[in-house]
Each structure stands twice: as C-alpha cells, then as structure tokens.
Amino acid sequence: MPLLTIGINHKTAPLDVREKVVFAPEQLNTALHELIGLPGLREAAILSTCNRTELYCNLQEVAADQRIIDWLGNYHQFDGQSLRPYLYQHTDSEAVKHAIRVASGLDSLVLGEPQILGQLKSAYSAADEHGTLGKHLRRLFQHAFAVAKHVRTDTDIGASAVSVAFAAVSLARQIFGDLGEQRALLIGAGETIELAARHLRGNGLREAVVANRTPERAARLAAEIDAKAIALPDIPQVLHQADIVIASTASPLPILGKGAVERAIRQRKHRPMFMVDLAVPRDIEAEVGSLDDVYLYTLDDLEEVVAENIASRREAAEQAEEIVAAQTEHFMGWLRSQDVVNLIRSYRDRAERTRDDVLHKAQRQLAQGRPPEEVLAFLAQTLTNKLIHEPTSALDHAAREARPELIAAAHELLHLPRDPNKQ
Structure with a gap:
C-alpha cells in the first residue's frame, strides 16, 4: 500500500515553470475528483502554494505514478513529460518524511516559516471535504501536524520573525x-x-x-x-x-x-x-x-535576502531533523502494523469462535446437572487443547522439516524460553 508524493517546488523549478502547475482554490474540487478517479489511486490530496505544488497519494499499484504525472500535465494543458526534469517523487518512508518536513517548515524557501503549516491544513481540509482522504493519508497529515507543533515548541526554528x-x-x-x-x-x-x-x-x-x-x-x-x-x-x-x-x-x-x-x-x-x-x-x-x-x-529573487536569516535557524533545524527522523519511523511502524490488522482480526475471530463453542458445551453440561467443578475442568482443558492444537502441530512439522527460523519466530512471538528448564 505505497504512499507517493509527486511535487515541484522552489528548489527544483524556476518561477515560470512553477506557475504553470498552480491549482487555484476554485479548481480543487474538480482536480481532486479527477485525480482520485485515476486507476490505481485510493486516496489523494493537493497542496498548491506560490512555492510548491504537491500531490499526496495512496496507491494500489506503484505504476500509477506515470498516470499521475500525465494527468498533472493534461490538467494544466501541456505535456506532462516536459515537467519530468523539475519533479521529485517520494515513496513510503521518504514520502512520510517529506510531509513532516514540509509541515515543520524545513523544506520552505524561508527555513522554519509557519505559513506552510496553515496551507497544508487547508489542503487536508479540502481533500477531506471532497471525500478523497482515507485512513492512511488522514493519519499522515494529522501526524505531520502534530510533529510540526512539536518542532516549533521544542526548538528555536521559529524564534525570529522570518517569512x-x-x-x-x-x-x-x-x-x-x-x-x-x-x-x-x-x-x-x-x-x-x-x-x-x-x-x-x-x-x-x-x-x-x-x-x-x-x-x-x-x-x-x-x-x-x-x-x-x-x-x-x-x-x-x-x-x-x-x-x-x-x-x-x-x-x-x-x-x-x-x-x-x-x-x-x-x-x-x-x-x-x-x-x-x-x-x-x-x-x-x-x-x-x-x-x-x-x-x-x-519570489525567486528573494532567495538571497532570506539566506542571511537562514543561518540563525540552522542549528534549530538540525534538532528538528532529529525529531523528524524519529517521528517518520514512528509513523512507519504504524503503517507496517496495518499490514497485519486483518491477520490479527482473523486470528482473534477464530479464537473467539473456539471459546464460544467450548463455552456452549460447558453450559449444556451444567444444564444437564454435571458438577460445576467437573464442568470448569472440562472447559479449561478443552479450550486449552483447542487453542494450542494448530500452533503446536505447526511447530512439530517445522522441527521435522528442519525449519529453525519458524521455531525461532515462535520463541519470539510466544515469549517462550529457549531453555525448557527455565520457565
């Protein structure tokens, strides 16, 4: 489930190129619905400012990136391939890191400027309003906003009035x-x-x-x-x-x-x-x-003017980059965990069905007048046997087939000691 950011900004393109791909506010509704309608896209958001235009996407298939670039050119009525030299692409962890850096003002013309955070929030709101956000991009934007607040609070990145x-x-x-x-x-x-x-x-x-x-x-x-x-x-x-x-x-x-x-x-x-x-x-x-x-x-002429102000923020930016790196990995951990959500849900559902089945049998035994102590013993023994049957059978087969990696994984997953005498 790859995340993808395709963009153009003040670092990669001159003004006369950037202005060709600007999305006016009144264009966002149409643009978002066209973008999300491309084959292979699950979610989409568009950030468009005077210094950057960026498309944030959640893809069903990696090959969709070329369709997105072609669409960007077609929407603005010129050949998308002519944009290629000016575009950057980030996927997965790099896309996450980029979004956080943008929100924190670390990728701006003026280092640490706060306006971009408001612009990113507006892009998020527009995508949310038009129904092109899903779980992954929604979580990414919210995480980026929280990290940006952390950066501004815990570093001096915004100490001086620079914009x-x-x-x-x-x-x-x-x-x-x-x-x-x-x-x-x-x-x-x-x-x-x-x-x-x-x-x-x-x-x-x-x-x-x-x-x-x-x-x-x-x-x-x-x-x-x-x-x-x-x-x-x-x-x-x-x-x-x-x-x-x-x-x-x-x-x-x-x-x-x-x-x-x-x-x-x-x-x-x-x-x-x-x-x-x-x-x-x-x-x-x-x-x-x-x-x-x-x-x-x-805007391009101002780069020399703002360079003097950047120097005072570089030390703070180094601290901010450490925060960004840690928070990127934190988000990637959450993203990776989504890959096993269905597996965990299936495992829990099966365990609950087993529990309900054994509980129903125990309740019937109670209704038939069996002693409660005997029914509890039946419940405990039967439920234990049913829950551990498939894992123990799989471990037995792993040993017979010489698959030590599966046995090692079982030790880690089940928190079992490697020395059976140490319980």
Missing part, C-alpha cells in the same frame, strides 16, 4: 533606508499581504493603501493597519503615489502591466519605485522589470 513577507520588507529597507517617508500599495488581502503590512507598519511606514478584488476584505485589512482600501480597478489612480508595491493575489492573470507602471513612473517624475511580486502566477508583468526607475523582485 517571504518579512524578506520583502527587509529589502525595501535596504533600498529606502528609513520607511517613515514612504507610501505603500498592497495588492491582495491574504495572509502574505497581511504579514507584509504589519512588517511595514512596524518599520514606521508613512501610509498604505490596500487593493483587493473583494473590497470588503480590503477594508477589513485596511482597518487593522490604519490604511485606505480600494478595489483593483482603482489601482491606476493611486499607483503613482506608491514608493513600495507588494502584490500577492490568486489572480490567474497579471494585475499590473508594463503600460500602467510606465504612466505611473512619468507621474512620479521618475522617482524610483520598489515592487515585489509574491504571487504565482505573477501579478506584475515580467516586462515591468525592464523599466528605468523600477526595482522589481519576484
């Missing part, structure tokens, strides 16, 4: 120095933008505007950070006022094009504009980066 949003604000400080005279335009109203907004305010930002497709969400975030809220169509009216633009939406198409930014730069009389695109697919057209007086950074 992609924090890295973006750190870069803004490097460019502008004091942010007390700067204005920011925040496009989106999700968790990443909220974090960026709080970091900007914490660094003394003068003024902020929040633009979102849903004005109500923009208004809620704006109220929390003392900013102004606008709808996305109103961006051209305020873009020229922004010294800092940070975008992170789920839009399938760019929000800002080169022409709009060119007009804003002319209105600003060519004062520099710092722009960070944290979205996948991109919110800001790549051509904007070619404009004079515009400093455009994408």
Whole structure:
C-alpha cells in the first residue's frame, strides 16, 4: 500500500515553470475528483502554494505514478513529460518524511516559516471535504501536524520573525533606508499581504493603501493597519503615489502591466519605485522589470535576502531533523502494523469462535446437572487443547522439516524460553 508524493517546488523549478502547475482554490474540487478517479489511486490530496505544488497519494499499484504525472500535465494543458526534469517523487518512508518536513517548515524557501503549516491544513481540509482522504493519508497529515507543533515548541526554528513577507520588507529597507517617508500599495488581502503590512507598519511606514478584488476584505485589512482600501480597478489612480508595491493575489492573470507602471513612473517624475511580486502566477508583468526607475523582485529573487536569516535557524533545524527522523519511523511502524490488522482480526475471530463453542458445551453440561467443578475442568482443558492444537502441530512439522527460523519466530512471538528448564 505505497504512499507517493509527486511535487515541484522552489528548489527544483524556476518561477515560470512553477506557475504553470498552480491549482487555484476554485479548481480543487474538480482536480481532486479527477485525480482520485485515476486507476490505481485510493486516496489523494493537493497542496498548491506560490512555492510548491504537491500531490499526496495512496496507491494500489506503484505504476500509477506515470498516470499521475500525465494527468498533472493534461490538467494544466501541456505535456506532462516536459515537467519530468523539475519533479521529485517520494515513496513510503521518504514520502512520510517529506510531509513532516514540509509541515515543520524545513523544506520552505524561508527555513522554519509557519505559513506552510496553515496551507497544508487547508489542503487536508479540502481533500477531506471532497471525500478523497482515507485512513492512511488522514493519519499522515494529522501526524505531520502534530510533529510540526512539536518542532516549533521544542526548538528555536521559529524564534525570529522570518517569512517571504518579512524578506520583502527587509529589502525595501535596504533600498529606502528609513520607511517613515514612504507610501505603500498592497495588492491582495491574504495572509502574505497581511504579514507584509504589519512588517511595514512596524518599520514606521508613512501610509498604505490596500487593493483587493473583494473590497470588503480590503477594508477589513485596511482597518487593522490604519490604511485606505480600494478595489483593483482603482489601482491606476493611486499607483503613482506608491514608493513600495507588494502584490500577492490568486489572480490567474497579471494585475499590473508594463503600460500602467510606465504612466505611473512619468507621474512620479521618475522617482524610483520598489515592487515585489509574491504571487504565482505573477501579478506584475515580467516586462515591468525592464523599466528605468523600477526595482522589481519576484519570489525567486528573494532567495538571497532570506539566506542571511537562514543561518540563525540552522542549528534549530538540525534538532528538528532529529525529531523528524524519529517521528517518520514512528509513523512507519504504524503503517507496517496495518499490514497485519486483518491477520490479527482473523486470528482473534477464530479464537473467539473456539471459546464460544467450548463455552456452549460447558453450559449444556451444567444444564444437564454435571458438577460445576467437573464442568470448569472440562472447559479449561478443552479450550486449552483447542487453542494450542494448530500452533503446536505447526511447530512439530517445522522441527521435522528442519525449519529453525519458524521455531525461532515462535520463541519470539510466544515469549517462550529457549531453555525448557527455565520457565
């Protein structure tokens, strides 16, 4: 019953490849049902963020991995084989270890960042809601969540405020120095933008505007950070006022094009504009980066910025990896135990049938007036003989057929001393 994870992330693929395989939230229902409908799949879940897309599966047959890759390409309308160089695959214990590392922030662009745990929980909830989870993936996700909490509690992996949003604000400080005279335009109203907004305010930002497709969400975030809220169509009216633009939406198409930014730069009389695109697919057209007086950074560009923050977390990460290794083996022990569940159930059922049969005979003897002491002796002797008959017969045959490994296994299973004189 192999577990399989197939994925693509910031380590294996550039942004222009990753953005081709993003699943928008509104696509998950269809995608999950298509995925679970592939031959050879028992369970499935999809994790899709700006830095990774991963398919978690429980397979009936190992050969299903090729069908999954082909499906991923077909769903996004391109040849799945072109993805092969960028994909990673993990099976069984490696799949378990990977899920735990992802949940714990050990596989993130920013080491130890906490946002991925919430995203993984959302992936779990979506799969659960759409009926594509079963016993094994459900247990895997729950175990990963518990270990992630353990890692965060028992190590310093999350001691400092490090995230992609924090890295973006750190870069803004490097460019502008004091942010007390700067204005920011925040496009989106999700968790990443909220974090960026709080970091900007914490660094003394003068003024902020929040633009979102849903004005109500923009208004809620704006109220929390003392900013102004606008709808996305109103961006051209305020873009020229922004010294800092940070975008992170789920839009399938760019929000800002080169022409709009060119007009804003002319209105600003060519004062520099710092722009960070944290979205996948991109919110800001790549051509904007070619404009004079515009400093455009994408997720991939932030790797150098976050590298400085990684160093302080490496020792904690080493401790976390020890926890991950131990908890991976713990889960694999549970997984292996599932292979004998039916065997144990069958063995217990047979023993209970034997017990009921002997008990019924003893009860008949009591009803016929036999002395209770005699009936109890019959019950004990008959039940013992019936329960040990097949194991002792098997041991006798093992000895006659020179199968010492079976006899050794009996010693271990039955906790019998190897020296018959030592009881």
